[in-house]
Amino acid sequence: MTQPERLSLGVAARLARYLQVLTQAKKEGKETISSQELSEWTHVNSTQIRRDLSGFGKFGKRGVGYNVDSLVSQIRKILRTAGQHNIALFGAGHLGRAIASSHIFADHGFRVVAIFDNDPAKVGTPVGNAIVRSVEELRAAVDEDDIVVGVLAVPGAAAQPLADALVAAGVKIIFNYSEALLQVPPEVTVHTSSPAVDLLYALYFYLT
Amino acid sequence: MTQPERLSLGVAARLARYLQVLTQAKKEGKETISSQELSEWTHVNSTQIRRDLSGFGKFGKRGVGYNVDSLVSQIRKILRTAGQHNIALFGAGHLGRAIASSHIFADHGFRVVAIFDNDPAKVGTPVGNAIVRSVEELRAAVDEDDIVVGVLAVPGAAAQPLADALVAAGVKIIFNYSEALLQVPPEVTVHTSSPAVDLLYALYFYLT
DNA sequence: TAGATTGTTAATCGATTAACAATC
DNA sequence: TAGATTGTTAATCGATTAACAATC
16 A cells, blocks of 8 residues: 555556546456456556556456456545546537537546536527536536536637636636647646547558 | 658657647647747647657757748658548447537548448438448448548447448558447557546546 | 757656566 | 466666757
């Protein structure tokens, strides 16, 4: 139980990756998994997986592997993300609706508790488990629902004003699905989704 | 012009990241950019940016920075992804429609040339610039349209059979938006989109 | 010229991996 | 017991960064 003050960027990213695979393996009914199997799914070297995990305790059984269930809870504990985390979603278009109805966030303890859209015609209509609201209600929603993440599923031009509103309301993590480059204060983390960049990267290794 | 045989994983990933920021900066009318500015947008150390770039030529002007336009074409040349690349999209639901109508792929030279859906009711209807087709036509479409990437915007249960069909049709890059873990031959690259994993990662650094 | 920023060196740090004893 | 897989060491490799001369 050597819990260091803070994980390095690389370790934290890999642990989150293991969690994704383990969560899915659990769904598929798998009870144990070896570092070798995890390596095949994550493309992380198996020695490194064992090393990453053994830094926090002896989670595995020699000759058997790791118990999927217990490894999931151990990693959640290490990442301190075991609870529920509430999300505000912006944009009730196709992308917003896809996100609201997806299991991808829910599987990891994220819940879309509020949806906002600038279009008055959409305000009041249901999307997933929530009703679309006006952005003016953002600050109240953040306080009431303890929202820690804002997800922007809006056109590029609408992204910066919404980011500003989120910052003003005290949200510190923004997930940006638009192509806009967002300017935020240093204490706020922006993650810009970039599937095209990932594709360029994959394509390079395909072409060479 | 020291073009090494193959970029390391890290360099290729960073170059793709620079390209994303540069593409957007160009849209916003920016003509030159310094390594310091690029560093702020990408969170990559400015020394490393200069080092990454100087490995391929002297692209910058001391005291000025890099010309955005020319840097974009240089990086595209280095990544060998300067041309058009055709995509087959699977799933004409909310996510599929969002992808088909997004500029995110188009900005980087990717074009959705074919859309497939298992639902006979959707076959024949238009989505973006294409008409939804039956998956049976996949092989023909791959050959005719020179498709190099398959994007899966379908429920988890539908993903593996489609991956198999893509592999059988000779597609070597699969972009998976479902939560399923896909089994493919070693020569095929699967990129599984995992926004929730990225969020867990961001959340950890927020909580600590 | 003065100020800014590149290109590059040299030193450091952390990630990665092979190998293998321990042990289930 | 025999086979498999973990936990851990020790060595290597590549990524990262500070510093600064070159030069626009």
